[in-house]
Amino acid sequence: MQKIKFPTTLWVGEDALQGLRDLPVKKVFIVTDPFMVQSGMISHVTENLDFAEVEIFSDIVPDPPTEVVAAGVSHLVESNADAIIAVGGGSAIDAGKAMLYFGNRVKANKDLMFIAVPTTSGTGSEVTNFSVITMLETGTKYPIVTDEIQPNIAILDTRLVMSVPPSITADTGMDVLVHLIES
Structure with a gap:
């Protein structure tokens, strides 16, 4: 017998980000990549957080290094955030998960809400309890696997997926196809 536990709540649809307005938080820490900020796409998230203090950490790069x-x-x-919102592809979401994990070791805040907002298809990081970070010097990838980093909410807003460049859509679409073939 197999048992499947799926604790992440999915918010799906064109206006799914509007659900952020109902969050019981005062301070939000957003983890994303430079493209989301430079393109202005992060405003789709922040415009729904006008009631909260927001800090954006946008230094995320592919295969997020430990540094x-x-x-x-x-x-x-x-x-001193109440919630982390990771916005972007698998790298931004994995980095957000790792920050949650290690942040809890520095400052025990087990009640920190974690929300994943993917902008690409393929990794499924928004609904798993896995994160992969990279040791830059050696190129070694280290997994973090714990229910502690399972997102509370995954917001699948079609506007954000449609915002990425066509080459990224093609790359991540192929990733989805490969995962399907492998399974």
């Missing part, structure tokens, strides 16, 4: 995660943990702890 970036450590810098993010420092900012997260200083922000």
